[in-house]
Amino acid sequence: MTRIAIVSLTISRGDAVGNDALEMGRVLSAHGHNVALFSSHWVKKSEHSRDLAELDDFLAGDPEAVLIYHHLVGWAAGLDQLRRAACRRVVKYHNVTPGRFFAGFPGDKVRICQLGREQLRDLAQADCDLYLSASLYNQGELIDAGAPPERCAVVPPFHHIDRLNQLQADTGLLHRLDDGHTNLLFVGRRAPHKGHRFLIDAFAVYCEYYDRNSRLLLVGREEHKLQSYSNLLREQASRLGVLDKVFFIDGATDAELKAYYQRAAVFVLASEHEGFCVPLVEAMALQVPIVAYGAAAVPHTIGDAGLVWDEPDPFLLAQSIDTVVRDVSVRRSLTERGRRRYQQLFTNQRIERDFLHALRPLAA
Amino acid sequence: MSGTNQPDLDLDELKARIREQAASMRERAAAATPLPPDGSSIWSFNWLEVKSRLKIAAGLAQLGVMPLLPRFHGLKRRLALAASRIILYLTRFLTTRQSDFNVCTLDALRGMGEALHAIETRLVQQQEQIRLLEATITQLQLRVASIGPIRRSELERKAS
Numbered sequence: 006m007t008r009i010a011i012v013s014l015t016i017s018r019g020d021a022v023g024n025d026a027l028e029m030g031r032v033l034s035a036h037g038h039n040v041a042l043f044s045s046h047w048v049k050k051s052e053h054s055r056d057l058a059e060l061d062d063f064l065a066g067d068p069e070a071v072l073i074y075h076h077l078v079g080w081a082a083g084l085d086q087l088r089r090a091a092c093r094r095v096v097k098y099h100n101v102t103p104g105r106f107f108a109g110f111p112g113d114k115v116r117i118c119q120l121g122r123e124q125l126r127d128l129a130q131a132d133c134d135l136y137l138s139a140s141l142y143n144q145g146e147l148i149d150a151g152a153p154p155e156r157c158a159v160v161p162p163f164h165h166i167d168r169l170n171q172l173q174a175d176t177g178l179l180h181r182l183d184d185g186h187t188n189l190l191f192v193g194r195r196a197p198h199k200g201h202r203f204l205i206d207a208f209a210v211y212c213e214y215y216d217r218n219s220r221l222l223l224v225g226r227e228e229h230k231l232q233s234y235s236n237l238l239r240e241q242a243s244r245l246g247v248l249d250k251v252f253f254i255d256g257a258t259d260a261e262l263k264a265y266y267q268r269a270a271v272f273v274l275a276s277e278h279e280g281f282c283v284p285l286v287e288a289m290a291l292q293v294p295i296v297a298y299g300a301a302a303v304p305h306t307i308g309d310a311g312l313v314w315d316e317p318d319p320f321l322l323a324q325s326i327d328t329v330v331r332d333v334s335v336r337r338s339l340t341e342r343g344r345r346r347y348q349q350l351f352t353n354q355r356i357e358r359d360f361l362h363a364l365r366p367l368a369a
Numbered sequence: 370m371s372g373t374n375q376p377d378l379d380l381d382e383l384k385a386r387i388r389e390q391a392a393s394m395r396e397r398a399a400a401a402t403p404l405p406p407d408g409s410s411i412w413s414f415n416w417l418e419v420k421s422r423l424k425i426a427a428g429l430a431q432l433g434v435m436p437l438l439p440r441f442h443g444l445k446r447r448l449a450l451a452a453s454r455i456i457l458y459l460t461r462f463l464t465t466r467q468s469d470f471n472v473c474t475l476d477a478l479r480g481m482g483e484a485l486h487a488i489e490t491r492l493v494q495q496q497e498q499i500r501l502l503e504a505t506i507t508q509l510q511l512r513v514a515s516i517g518p519i520r521r522s523e524l525e526r527k528a529s
Contacts, residue, residue: 045442058443082442181416214394222417227425252417256424309380312387320398324391328383338378 007368008039008067010060013075014083016044020194021162021283022077022099025139028163029073029097032357038368045082057082064092071367073097076128079120084127093367094133099162100143100280100302101125106198112230126150134367137360139281142302158363161356164283165259166290166347174263182268187219187330190269190293192262192284193276195253196228200275200317201238203298207275207322209245215327221247221273224254224265266291270330275317279303285311286351289343294336296325310342416486423479430471432464433457 011030017023026042033040045057055063064070070092074083077099087094101121107114129136129150136157138144144157182188189208193199201223208221227235235253242248257265266272272288274297285306288295295311297303304313312325329336349355435457441449457464516524 056442058446210398214398253421254417255421256428257421312380312384314384318391320391320395321388324387324394328387328390335378335383342378 006037006039008064008070009033009073009368010041010043010063010070011073011075012043012057012060012083012086014045014078014080016042016054018165021164021281022075024165024283025097025099025162026075028353029360032163032360033368036361057086060086064090066091068092071095071364074128075099076125077101077121079117079122079124081120084124087128087133088131094131095135095137095364095367096128096131096133096147097137097139097160098125098128098143098147098280099139100146100278102196102198102278106196106278110197110231110234114230128152135363137363140302140305142305143280158359160359160363161286161351162281162283163353163356163360164286164351166287167353169259169263169266169287170290172260172263174267175258175260176264178261178264179268182264185218187216187270188222188265188268189219189326190222190224190265190272190288191274192224192265192272192287193274193282194225194228195223195235195238195255196231197234198276198278199225200277200298200300202241203275203317203319203322204273205238205241205245205247205251206319207273207317207326208251209242209247210319211323211326212247212250215323216330219250221251222254222265222269223252224257224262227253227255263291266293269293271296271326273322273326274298274303275322276300276303277317279306282306286347289347289351292340292344294329294339295343296322296329298322308342308346310346311339416482416489419482423475423482426471427475430468430475432468432471433461 011026013026016026018027030040030042041063042054043057043060072090072092073095074087075097078101102118104115104118129147129152136147136152137160138147139162141159144159148154191204212219242251272293272295278301280302289310295307297311297313298317299313307313314321436453438449
């Protein structure tokens with residue numbers, strides 16, 4: 006039995022990194038290890054969750070212990086703990102959004118993100134025992150920053166799709182969405198790098214020239230201190246005459262999220278930066294065809310299971326949506342490819358196998 | 370591949386076709402005068418977003434909840450939490466009444482929202498019925514117009 010500490014700035018069931026950290030903990034505990042999760046920002050604590058200040062006590066100077074550090078933003082205290090740890094060290098890199106996306110918005114996101122990208126170099130050169138990345142794209146960034154390629158492995162993040170599959174979709178919402186409108190769906194927090202402006206542009210074209218009886222559902226939490234970003238999006242939608250057809254949905258429950266997926270004709274993504282993008286895997290698992298702008302790790306995650314474009318051109322995205330909505334054979338083929346890709350690469354069982362395989366030399 | 374025996378999709382070929390169609394649509398759009406926003410549709414209540422905002426407000430309605438204070442660690446965090454606890458205790462006489470007010474207001478807003486949504490749904494259904502009736506009347510008028518004058522006078526005589 007190995008003592009394993011999982012460390013992340015924030016841990017919350019409901020965001021991709023939180024789900025990954027929590028599920029890692031569950032898998033390692035199930036394999037008989039002594040696991041504890043450490044964070045300085047718990048949204049909801051469980052029996053295994055502890056404050057970062059307790060990390061040294063837990064590791065107790067045991068050189069055989071393993072520390073798994075999740076890197077997602079700049080976090081001086083976390084990096085300091087990783088450097089000081091006299092045990093075996095693993096970095097899980099989820100990618101850090103470049104700070105430039107947050108320039109001009111209130112808050113200290115620019116600084117935190119820039120710090121996170123600077124710390125990537127420090128982490129890559131910290132001589133850790135293993136570097137896990139959520140995608141090939143992230144692994145490329147780690148290697149470019151100086152991580153030894155022979156110690157790198159790609160392990161996609163664990164997710165909550167099994168839970169989504171088991172629960173009953175919100176029936177009231179299913180009924181309301183089933184009103185003859187074409188539902189275009191995007192799931193992701195409301196932050197500038199998520200490319201909402203491209204989605205609204207594409208939707209305005211789709212609405213004007215293809216299908217006026219449609220709506221754009223933007224499901225995702227509004228980022229702290231980024232209300233002005235939401236206001237800009239509303240202004241844009243209003244200017245394009247589609248404000249009453251664009252729905253900003255914050256705080257959807259799992260049952261509601263499942264209903265949105267089940268009633269979506271297409272999952273549309275125009276993010277300018279993604280390290281993996283769990284909602285794409287959710288769309289594949291729940292058999293929603295995907296149309297996307299292929300920035301950063303997006304093409305790696307989608308593979309051949311969607312229509313991916315090198316530019317977020319509104320006419321290209323609108324035409325793609327129309328083709329998927331109207332052409333049943335294209336729709337069937339894409340959802341089938343998505344289902345197959347999910348089964349082959351992204352089920353939690355598959356991710357568990359990859360994760361344990363990568364970790365085997367450290368925690369047998 | 371899909372169990373429906375359909376031939377596998379050639380993504381490159383499909384994307385080339387979509388690119389062509391998109392280019393042609395862009396040309397048509399550039400040539401056409403942009404349509405004004407649809408003013409004929411009835412006023413639409415953005416209930417999904419209202420529901421979502423009410424949910425956020427419900428989460429914030431209860432005052433007197435301990436803050437998370439993620440920026441503080443160790444002794445500073447313990448001191449900050451203790452200070453927060455004291456402030457929350459001392460301001461209870463204000464926050465309790467404010468929380469009650471928030472919850473009542475939200476309940477009323479939620480009720481109004483649901484009522485409004487029900488009215489909107491009924492309005493849409495009625496407008497649809499009116500559209501169907503108008504279509505039926507138009508069809509009947511066309512049929513009447515297509516009947517010859519002799520046959521029409523016979524029918525009118527019978528009806529009288």
